[in-house]
Amino acid sequence: MTALLSNPVLVREMRSRMRGRRAAVLITFWLAFNGGVLAVAYLGAENIAEDRFGFAGFANTVAISRGVYEWTLFAMLLLMVLIVPAQAAGAIAGERERQTLIPLQVTLLTPWRILLGKVLASVVFLGLLVVVAMPLLAVGYLLGGISIADVLAGAGAVLVSGLLLAALCIAVSTFVRRVQAATVLSYALVLALTVGTFIAYGAYAVVDQARGPDRTDPPDTLLLANPVALVSDVVGDFSNTELPSPFDGVYRLINDQQAFDVAVDGGAFGPEVARRQDGMPFWIASLVMLTLWAVAALGIAARRLDTPAETER
Amino acid sequence: MTLQMAPPTAPPAVRLHSVTKRYGDLVAVDSIDLEVPRGSIFGLIGPNGAGKSTTFAMIATLLRPTSGVVEVLGERPNRNAGAVRARMGYMPDVLGVYDDMVVDEYLRFFAGAFGVPASAHEDTIESLLELVDLAGKRHSEVNSLSRGMKQRLSLARALVNDPDLLVLDEPASGLDPRARVELRLLLSQLQDMGKTIIISSHILAELAEMCSEIAILERGRLLASGPPTAIRDQLGSGRQIEARYADGTVERFDVDGTVGQQALLRRLVQEGRELIEFREVGSGLEDLFMRLTQGEVQ
Numbered sequence: 386m387t388a389l390l391s392n393p394v395l396v397r398e399m400r401s402r403m404r405g406r407r408a409a410v411l412i413t414f415w416l417a418f419n420g421g422v423l424a425v426a427y428l429g430a431e432n433i434a435e436d437r438f439g440f441a442g443f444a445n446t447v448a449i450s451r452g453v454y455e456w457t458l459f460a461m462l463l464l465m466v467l468i469v470p471a472q473a474a475g476a477i478a479g480e481r482e483r484q485t486l487i488p489l490q491v492t493l494l495t496p497w498r499i500l501l502g503k504v505l506a507s508v509v510f511l512g513l514l515v516v517v518a519m520p521l522l523a524v525g526y527l528l529g530g531i532s533i534a535d536v537l538a539g540a541g542a543v544l545v546s547g548l549l550l551a552a553l554c555i556a557v558s559t560f561v562r563r564v565q566a567a568t569v570l571s572y573a574l575v576l577a578l579t580v581g582t583f584i585a586y587g588a589y590a591v592v593d594q595a596r597g598p599d600r601t602d603p604p605d606t607l608l609l610a611n612p613v614a615l616v617s618d619v620v621g622d623f624s625n626t627e628l629p630s631p632f633d634g635v636y637r638l639i640n641d642q643q644a645f646d647v648a649v650d651g652g653a654f655g656p657e658v659a660r661r662q663d664g665m666p667f668w669i670a671s672l673v674m675l676t677l678w679a680v681a682a683l684g685i686a687a688r689r690l691d692t693p694a695e696t697e698r
Numbered sequence: 699m700t701l702q703m704a705p706p707t708a709p710p711a712v713r714l715h716s717v718t719k720r721y722g723d724l725v726a727v728d729s730i731d732l733e734v735p736r737g738s739i740f741g742l743i744g745p746n747g748a749g750k751s752t753t754f755a756m757i758a759t760l761l762r763p764t765s766g767v768v769e770v771l772g773e774r775p776n777r778n779a780g781a782v783r784a785r786m787g788y789m790p791d792v793l794g795v796y797d798d799m800v801v802d803e804y805l806r807f808f809a810g811a812f813g814v815p816a817s818a819h820e821d822t823i824e825s826l827l828e829l830v831d832l833a834g835k836r837h838s839e840v841n842s843l844s845r846g847m848k849q850r851l852s853l854a855r856a857l858v859n860d861p862d863l864l865v866l867d868e869p870a871s872g873l874d875p876r877a878r879v880e881l882r883l884l885l886s887q888l889q890d891m892g893k894t895i896i897i898s899s900h901i902l903a904e905l906a907e908m909c910s911e912i913a914i915l916e917r918g919r920l921l922a923s924g925p926p927t928a929i930r931d932q933l934g935s936g937r938q939i940e941a942r943y944a945d946g947t948v949e950r951f952d953v954d955g956t957v958g959q960q961a962l963l964r965r966l967v968q969e970g971r972e973l974i975e976f977r978e979v980g981s982g983l984e985d986l987f988m989r990l991t992q993g994e995v996q
């Protein structure tokens with residue numbers, strides 16, 4: 386652990402990220418955006434409760450809290466998906482652009498240590514974003530509808546999704562010379578994972594539907610690499626939320642598949658966890674798949690950074 | 699009778715044996731044989747595209763030769779790059795500094811990257827900054843430094859692991875005359891400290907002053923290598939001598955080597971010519987370079 390934290394690349398990256406106004410502006414924007422979503426969600430849920438029951442008393446705060454929690458978490462995930470490529474794409478391409486990669490390559494740092502330093506810096510920074518947003522997520526807990534475990538699971542899922550996307554973007558960054566190109570490619574990759582997989586899933590369903598009534602559902606593997614599906618499965622489903630849930634659609638998509646044997650965890654008020662036929666919850670399968678991809682991508686990136694090489698990279 | 703053993707000759711700091719580097723059809727370095735003696739300042743000279751930077755990159759453990767053997771400080775970079783890097787400092791032809799860091803942080807970062815123990819960072823950085831005359835800039839941001847200062851900072855970075863071998867690719871490019879003189883003095887100082895220095899530069903007069911040995915490259919081929927005087931003798935060409943007299947007239951003579959030069963001087967004195975200047979012209983490194991190369995690039 387000490388060796389990990391004493392990685393000079395990590396120290397340098399953290400200094401570079403936290404120095405100047407950029408980090409402060411980003412954290413302020415992050416909190417303002419997520420706080421704004423929380424406020425809108427709260428007011429929206431309260432209005433819906435009032436319309437339905439004529440008042441927004443204590444009994445309904447449980448339902449309100451769930452909506453507030455889910456929408457805040459969704460805002461965090463959305464922003465994370467937008468922030469990660471911008472933060473991670475310059476990891477190696479930026480070193481190349483500044484012409485600082487060669488001095489780094491002739492030190493005793495191995496390519497893996499360089500990449501690990503970059504990934505850890507992303508973890509620390511994304512972790513900071515999640516930690517500073519915890520009070521916002523905890524509003525749901527204070528309202529009484531969700532547990533601390535829910536808050537931690539949701540925040541953890543967002544953080545891990547962000548981390549795995551960051552690792553993939555850092556790997557992409559080793560293959561291009563310009564930060565601009567790396568950023569475009571990273572956004573394309575993140576878009577492909579978050580939106581492209583849904584499109585592929587939908588396209589499969591449409592094609593399948595056209596075949597006739599004896600259709601089978603699209604394979605769940607199409608959504609395994611989707612961080613939104615991962616977080617949706619961790620968040621689970623509550624039927625008694627006042628607001629329409631941002632994760633509900635995806636969650637039902639996962640659960641409604643024939644391949645899934647839905648189990649109910651946590652009793653009547655607990656989240657349902659979609660299980661695959663082999664018994665592995667969807668979110669674990671998704672986590673394993675994204676982790677394998679990230680590790681493989683970093684492995685290829687490390688090979689690319691390895692010197693002496695055949696050509697200058 | 700006592701047997702006297704001859705002192706063992708130190709193996710060269712760098713040895714290239716039949717080294718070739720190809721990029722597809724392009725031959726960047728063509729079967730070069732080269733030895734850089736330990737403790738020398740070795741100049742690598744050649745026009746743009748001659749293969750200097752490629753040669754440096756192979757020595758600096760960045761590039762793998764297509765064929766041939768590269769040995770640096772007794773190790774082969776292909777097999778044990780780490781061992782070479784631990785004892786080598788490389789300054790590429792680009793500055794490559796982190797503008798957003800403070801000078802002290804920058805050197806600490808590279809000290810950490812070379813595995814210098816944290817307890818030694820303070821002393822290492824202090825002595826390096828003294829050496830490169832940047833002690834007063836220790837807490838300045840790198841982006842506030844002039845180009846010459848950044849160049850010196852890059853040199854300090856290359857020295858952070860106290861290397862035995864320094865590989866400096868165009869370290870004087872972009873420097874003003876004063877900074878060049880300072881750099882030259884600094885390199886002499888480093889040589890006195892026992893370091894082997896391999897350097898390339900476009901300013902040949904500078905290399906002539908500091909290099910004990912040179913190698914001239916063109917189109918990836920090694921045209922000549924060794925001490926400049928030996929190369930000149932190898933070429934077998936005469937020297938041109940310029941004599942200036944008290945009446946203001948100037949005369950040029952072609953002579954063969956040092957002996958011819960001495961004979962000419964003796965003759966002029968015997969003839970009673972009122973000499974006020976007698977000097978060799980056009981046979982420095984630039985002249986050698988111009989005679990050997992045709993300015994051809996790949």
